Amino acid sequence: MTTPRAPRSRPRRPSWAGRNYTLLTAAAVATGLGNAGALIAAAFAVLDAGGDSGDVGLVAAARTVPLVVFLLIGGALADRLPRHRVMVAANGVNCLSQAAFAALVLSGEAELWQMALLSAIGGTGHAFFSPAAEGMLLSTVTSEQAGRAFAFFRIGVNGSQIGGAALGGALIAVVGPGWMLAVDAVAFAVAGSLRAFLDVSEVAPREPGGGMLADLRDGWREFATRPWLWSIVLQFSVVNAVVGAAEAVYGPLVAEEHLGGARPWGLALAAFGAGTVLGGVLMTRWRPQRMLLAGTLCVLPLTLPSAALAVPLPVPLLAVVMFLSGTAIEVFGVSWMTALHQEIPENKLSRVAAYDMLGSIAFLPVAMSLAGPAEGAFGRTASLWGCSALILLLTLAVLTVPDVRRLRRRESEPVVKGPVAEGMPAAGRPLRVESVLPDPTTDEGQHRALP
Template structure:
């Protein structure tokens, strides 16, 4: 492992700065919305946990259903323009939710419709964002850019989540949702300032584009293998964070305070991990990324063993570091290896596959805890993560895909002696 050579900072690049500012402000608002939406729905007359689940599901489902369509559209038009449109739609949806909550009259059907609109905006935005970074940043600085963007967004999300409870208490959930709507509007304005190229009109149909994206996706073994791995990993992580972890914290660790400490430790770890990933250089990025998944199982195993809160928090901090190390190496490799004209479609298949089982993880976690106990269910989640990661390592492309040489390098990565490669991986995952 090494760090990147000294070069002029990306913060001096106006286009990158605009992109980072837009994402930071938008994610800050989303941090508010995660808490504000729940309290807004629960604060309405006649509110029940079932109503909250329905509204949240209406927001989450379109993100999975429409993500592939978002990838096709993003590869057929200006990605920056699509992001602006998605931000405007998101701003309108959250402004509508805020208006309903502030009025005190919020029919469930209207809440669900606006939640669907907000989720659809996210489905259109995400593939476009994944494909925009290579149009703004030079190829040899993609990893640094992805790392810095994650530092900004992780820090912003942590700040938003931290301040959201205070905002809801001081100004109310409706006004907190209005702040999120405003953040989308500011993000849209900043994105309009980006000088991203447009796209030539295509003669093919959207269905043909979707099939072409599938061919690009399936032609790379390392890509579909890791997406299959993460379909399982994300389901297990969702079960832990959404259901099993809070259950065990309530049963054995002292309740919400202990769980908040554990979750905050992971959030801090993601910030540190993104900063590290912006600078490290590895010869085999996908191998390192897959190995970096193993630490995600450790805090879940410690929860299953009813370990002390401080030890679980340390493990969560470490898993936060390695999760963002994975994220930066993964995003950068896709941006380098996939043709730019198909990048958003391939990214949408990545999103779709990785999230495919996420609702299932939440659905079965509660019944599993009832049937076999929370600790055994957590142990099962840890084992599933470890087994899925081991299975991914059987792929030759996962183990052998190499990064391009660094600027000024005299040797191709493939020429690295085996012993040196082993040290690089060991150092990277330590």
């Protein structure tokens, strides 16, 4: 006689991966797959329409400018309105703009001004989406499991971007950039649908504020009174700028002249992406008590890629350097999100995130525009060494800030009165009397993880 088998139990999610966290992660993976390929598709669409490298830069800048202009407004709005509604509306805007972009390219009649306009609309949607998304993500997990949850989230996003770039490149080669843009529009529709199911039934209603300017001033006070916060944002305003210039401007030139062209440079960038995944896996197990100290120390390896290009190192060694720097910077990324989760009041997360994001991208267009003149004035090798030196000096300067060295992870959860959303962190964050209430991260803008 055979013994009947016990019915298989369905795999259960970890206790910290609640409904909202799971939906947010799935939506971020969907848009990561679409966005990574769409960035490549937009450039090829411009070139296929007869544009040159300057036109490609113009369309890219058209997306960046409204992102800078509207980020602070988006942050204030996300702290005033239900964040999930802001996110869904922004996803709808991005879906429509990418669908229109795809239709124009597939028609064969796309003009440069039309592509620039649609890119600007997409950038506007992203400006409103990112602060809301960061605030929503940071408020979905408890303090005890925050580091692990953020690490898994970033693993999903980084992995989807790596896969999306590979699949996007193949799709563009086979059927052209228009269809890749259409796929991105579908990805935004899927992500918006998932985010529409976020459960906010137990979130305390937002109390009316004193107007948009008052909200922005309140967010600025929250930002400016924390030395660890503004010092690291100031650091990354330069670090992101010089890393972006080194890898978007100098990297392809070095690869073309010394490394064998685009393929080995693509391999090096892929190694960086693989490193970020490994860094995320590491942070699912490691919980540094002095999280900002550990994270800031892990910014130091970011000096290595520019130095490797300055030498230049052969491709295998360059790939190793990129892999190690990707692993290290992901440790910083998870530590940074954990610090924001612990220290910033929930009802001010989106405003603080907006100031953070604005600082992180503010100098990027300037650095891109000055990369060419700097090469002409000092030479490419000296400019690359200068990029490494700036990262090193700024990181060492941040390590002199006492709060960066001393901020510790807190595990205990204070008693909170009043309604708290399912999965909302009562833990670790100093909830203020007047506020019983991301990073994008990312569609999810992982502005802390260049390139």
